[in-house]
Amino acid sequence: MNYPVPTLQRRAISGLLFVIVLILVLNTVSTLTYKRGVEQLEQQGNVRLELYINYLEGILEKYQSLPELLAIDKKLVKALLNPTEHKRIETLNRYLETINKVSDTLDTYLMNKDGLTIAASNWNEKHPFIGRNFSYRPYFKEAMKGKLGRYFALGSTSSKRGYYFAFPVRKDDEILGAVAIKINIDTVEQKWADRDENFLVSDPDGVIFITTNPEWRYKTLGPLPATTLKRITESKRYPDATLTPLSDTIIETSDKRQIFSVEGKSKAQTISVLKQSQYMPHAGWNVHILTDIRVVKKKIILIDILVAAGLFLAFFLSIMLMQRQQRLAEMKKIERQAKIALQDANEQLESRVLDRTQKLTEINKLLRKEILERKQTEIKLKRTRRELIHAAKLAVLGQMSAGINHELNQPLAAIRSYTDNGRQFLQKGRLEEALWNLEQIGELTERMAQIGIQLKLFSKKSSGQIVAVPFHGIVDGALEILKPSIKKEGVNLAVKIDPEDLEVKGNHVLLQQVLVNLISNAMQAIEAQKEKIIDVECVEKEGFVVVSVQDNGLGVPKNFRKNIFEPFFTTKKSGQGLGLGLTISDRIVQDLGGHITLVPSSTGARFEFSLKKA
Helix, strand or coil, X not given: CCCCHHHHHHHHHHHHHHHXXXXXHHHHHHHHHHHHHHHHHHHHXXXXXXXXXXXXXXXXXHHCCHHHHHHCCXXXXXXXXXXXXHHHHHHHHHHHHHHHHHHCCCEEEEEECCCEEEEECCCXXXXXXXXXXXXXXXXXXXXXXXXXXXXXXXXXXXXXEEEEEEEEEEECXXXXXXXXXXXXXXXXXXXXXXXXXXXXXXCCCCEEEEECCHHHCCCECCCCCHHHHHXXXXXXXXXXXXXXXXXXXXXXXXXXXXXXXXXXXXXXXXXXXXXXXXXXXXXXXEEEEEEECHXXXXXXXXXXXXXXXXHHHHHHHHHHHHHHHHHHHHHHHHHHHHHHHHHHXXXXXXXXXXXXXXXXXXXXXXXXXXXXXXXXXXXXXXXXXXXXXXXXXXXXXXXXXXXXXXXXXXXXXXXXHHHHHHHHHHHCCCHHHHHHHHHHHHHHHHHHHHHHHHHHHCCCCXXXXXXXXXXXXXXXXXXXXXXXXXXXHCCEEEEEEECCCCXXXXXXXXXXXXXXXXXXXXXXXXXXXXXXXXXXXXEEECCEEEEEEEECCCCCCHHHHCCCCCCCCCCCCCCCCCCCHHHHHHHHHHHCCCEEEEECCCCCCEEEEEEEEC
């Protein structure tokens, strides 16, 4: 179809305006999405940062009163008054060694007022503290002022990281010396090493000494002045540390947060992170959390694609609507012209009835032809509309095909790679490696088969209906989930189902969750046992199915049993659970018409729940 020049100009101007609007909208959407995404990361980071600080404060508070308790011990006072009595010093060394083992500290030692160590818990090690002078350490100086000394440093003798507490030892009002303990903080990094974020702890000078990323240890948050570097070197706080800056590229900074670039897991890779900080006044530490903001950038790209697709769709729909209105206007114009021609013909026919009969017949023929052409035009218009609808359907099918093709391309490429490897392994006689490649190919083909099923079930939800469920399937599913943990911990797990084809009334997924919770609790209860045993038993009793999980741990203390099913009540160590597993399991079993109880047992803990037999 040939359009007049003004129409083409209007379409070009419309396209240019659309591009300008699209750029402005995407820029605004990107800015708002970035701001909101960073704010959400900041809110999440503040919560995790608070948890981390509470964890650090809990560890320090656990030990800070120990030196003060030791300082009032008469054995330490007598040793400082009589440092040359070897038998007394030997007895004190063994006493400090016992205190060190009971309190789970790295070192415990006693210094006179000159900073010379006269007794230590490591007296029988290769490099004991006895005879070494620590008067240059800040914690000793604080203790000699009558205060509780605190300090973090690498041990000048052991080169091990530790946090020091020191307290003065007095007789009456006279300070005779100081007793110090050194605690291990490596567990802090180990506890939080598997988090998505990176946690850092720095001293007042900005030197990072605790971090979940070992590559960043003893780096600084920024360049340090020469005077500060000299002071740190003289204090022997971080011997042999390079103290290089973590990053010198700041992307964004404000009072509350800072975004800068750091090296990723691969040194050639640079990532942008959000840094949030909080000060610990008692320890004098600055605690930081670094969160990768790539998730915000991915979200921006996704939202921009959706917005751009919506704008493009609206633009094309508006163009189609304008074309339709233009065609309708042309048809109305033709109709008006036809009416005018008919009126003129009628006037001519009235005045020339006799002599223009033949001409009138010819005109009628022409009119019929015009009407036929208009009908044909209408038919063409309808056909064009159907073709447009069909084209839209084909476009949608094309998008779906592209998505499925993308999902299948990666497994197909992997299958090709595993096939080539397997063929080479077979040629070299390496049958085990070839078998492993074949197993990987089997898993990939299963994944490809699941793609169609996933597309069908994409919009469906689980009904949660109570039906007859084989208990063997529930146990197999739960053990499949826990298989890596069971193997790693070396647990001897025995399953007994009597009869073998026993079925219960319930929901497969919910019962599997209950079994996973109970077995997980049992595994944590037997962590300290040399031989770890868990027995899972399922038997039929009077129309009910009774399921029990028994471990050989220490069992649940009597004073905790009445609260064991309450929300957030837990006997585990900090960071190992929220106390919701048994609460959730109890709620699920009640919803399925049963009940769960803690049954008294001579060894370990035994949990039982019963459901109706199918």
